[in-house]
Amino acid sequence: MNQESTMERQSSCIQITGNITANEFSTILNPDALTFLQSLVETFGDRLDALMALRDEKQAGYDNGLLPDFREDTQAIRNDKSWRVAPIPAPLQDRRVEITGPVERKMVINALNSGAKVFMCCFEDATAPSWGNMIQGQINLRDANRGTISYYDEKKDKSYSLNNNPALLIARPRGLHLPEQHIILNGKAIPGCLMDFALYFYHNYQPRSDKGLGVYYYLPKLESMEEAQWWSDVFTFTENYFNRDRGTIRATVLIETLPAVFQMDEILYAMRDHIVAMNCGRWDYIFSYIKTLKNHKDKILPDRHDVTMDKTFLNAYSQLLINTCHQRGALAMGGMSAFIPSKDPTEMAQVLTKVVEDKQRESTNGHDGTWVAHPGLVHTAMEIFDNHLGNRQNQLDYFPTSAADITAADLLTPCEGKRNEEGVRKNIRIALYYIEAWIRGVGCVPIYGLMEDAATAEISRASIWQWIHHGITLDDGQVFTAALFREWLSQELDTIKFEIGEESYSQRRFEETATLFDDISTxxxxxxxxxxxxxxxxVE
Structure with a gap:
């Protein structure tokens, strides 16, 4: 086998087609790690395929007129108020401010040093899943857990290393739907989520155990109790495989799909030995609302910038999550503030006003913590939650009084807002900027004062698809059609060329991106x- 370029390495039936000679890639993909990964895929891969088929079946029902609702077959789980999730380990009880970001080495160090309580390091929406990103990310997190991570920036002539009190590290693997095309088992690409989960656990469970820590994960985009049970069984299998105590692995589940909000009790129950919290993944949730109800003309949302957490259906989602989690002894995490600091004093004042308003709403609603996307906003969010919580680590004893009356209709009724040309054009530019960066291997991109990741780009393109599909009338009377979209798409490419300059434009992949964006939108x-x-x- 050729060991100097792209390589195929076999462990029984597992094949690696990506390069493993770069840096320390071969140490991450060592024979024991691959054997464990293969065991997981062989044990759980077919079941995952069945769960993905079930997703498609459920979505077909929604496309044909059904609406998500609370399940009748699991009513006994919801009605039984006696059960609780396993006690929350001490390191996870105070999570008042969490910072999120990609697996890129310098950004990992900066996030861990940010002053946040937790760093959610993301193999998913904040990181484009190129082979190099995925394996280098595992190296970065391994070194972070060992306390040896460092980075030298030649352009800035600056060195980066961990401070004495880094944030608690939690890893987010890819969603259940994404394959890893560079690892093949029996002729089929393995699930990316199992690769991320397995390699992270294998390389970090012992260093974390030496520090008195378990192995902690954020789980994205679950849609059902059955998917939660699948993850719980993966965890139990892993704990048994490595002879670890039950509950060594702990998870926070992002409630970021519309179907999942109707099964929060059931998800907590299925994962009761391993779950510690749920999180309002607001951006993916808005995307999922559009995707799930895309054929329902009476459920169309306005421009994404008008869909804010003070809207009735999103406030109901937040309060129901808090109430459900606290009843079961789990933390209820708030959502992301995607704003980033500005050098302009006027713009920065506006950013801080919006962040303060958002975080005050979350803390008074009853959330136990919140997310920010930039180290420069950690202090602001921390001050708000410090003032609200005082000496408490969390507010598990708080139950929103209005949550008991929340109905399916409250969760499904769309909000009003603008449907105008300006908003569409901005969504087009955001999607073009983001997707172009993503296919170049960059998954977290500052655009117009916001830190955009795959979730926010999903909202932009899903909204455009739905508006075209239903031929909605914009506020100025124009009917939004595929032809109008293509006209504006071409014009917004020119706008981007003007914004970044012709030389930069020519060196990037916007034309290719526009073709893809046209295809998926129309x-x-x-x-x-x-x-x-x-x-x-x-790009690889």
């Missing part, structure tokens, strides 16, 4: 995730 069939048709274009 197709009769809605692409479940933009990352799937984009995956084949992703």
């Amino acid at each position: 197709a009769s069939h809605f692409a479940n995730f933009l990352t799937l048709p984009s995956y084949s274009l992703l």
Whole structure:
């Protein structure tokens, strides 16, 4: 076998087609790690395929007129108020401010040093899943857990290393739907989520155990109790495989799909030995609302910038999550503030006003903590939660009084807002900027004062697809059609060329991006995730 370029390495039936000679890639993909990964895929892969087929079946029902609702077959779980999740380990009880970001080495160090309580390091929406990103990310997190991570920036002539009190590290693997095309088992790409989970656990459970810590994960995009049970069984299998105590692995589940909000009790129950919290993944939740109800003309949302957490259906989602979690002894985490600091004093004042308003709403609603996307906003969010919590680590004893009356209709009724040309054009530019960066291997991109990741780009393109699909009338009377979209798409490419300059434009992949964006926006069939048709274009 050729060990100097792209390589195929076999462990029984497992094959690696990505380069493993770069840096320390071969140490991450060592024979024991691959054997464990293969065991997971062989044990759980077929069951995952069945769960993905069940997702499609449920979505077909929604496309044909059904609406998500609370399940009748699990009513006994919801009605039994006696059960609780396993006690929350001490290191996870105070999570008042969490920072999120990609697995890039310098950003990992900066996030761990940010002053936040937790750093959620993301193999998913904040990181484009190129082979190099995924394996280098494992190296970075391994070194972070060992306390040896460092980085030298030649351009700035600056060195980066961990301070004495870094944030608690939690890893987020890819969603259940994403494959890893560079690892093949029995002729089939393995699930990316199992690769991320397995390699992170294998390389970090012992260093973390030496520090008195378990191995902690954030789980994205679950849609059902059955998917939660699948993860719980993966955890139990892993604990048994390595002879670890039950509950060594602990998870926070992002409630960021519309179907999942109707099964929060059930998800907590299925994962009761391993779950510690749920999180309002607001951006993906808005995307999921559009995707799930895309054929329902009476459920169309306005421009994404008008869909804020003070809207009735999103406030109901937040309060129901808090009440459900606290009843079961789990933390209820708030959502992301995607704002980033500005050098302009006027703009920065506006950013702080919006962040303060958002975080005050979350703390008074009853959330136990919140997310920010930039180290420069950690202090602001921390001050708000410090003032609200005082000496308490969390507010598990708080139950929103209005949550008991929340109905399915409250969760499904859309909000009002603008549907105008300005908003559409901005969504087009955001999607073009983000997708172009993503296929170049960059998954977290500052655009117009916000830190955009795959979730926010998903909202932009899903909204455009739905508006075209239903031929909605914009506020100025124009009917939004595929032809109008294509006209504006062409014009917004020119706008981007003007904003970044012709030389930079020519060196990047905007024309290719525009073709992809056109395809997924005007197709009769809605692409479940933009990352799937984009995956084949992703730079290695």
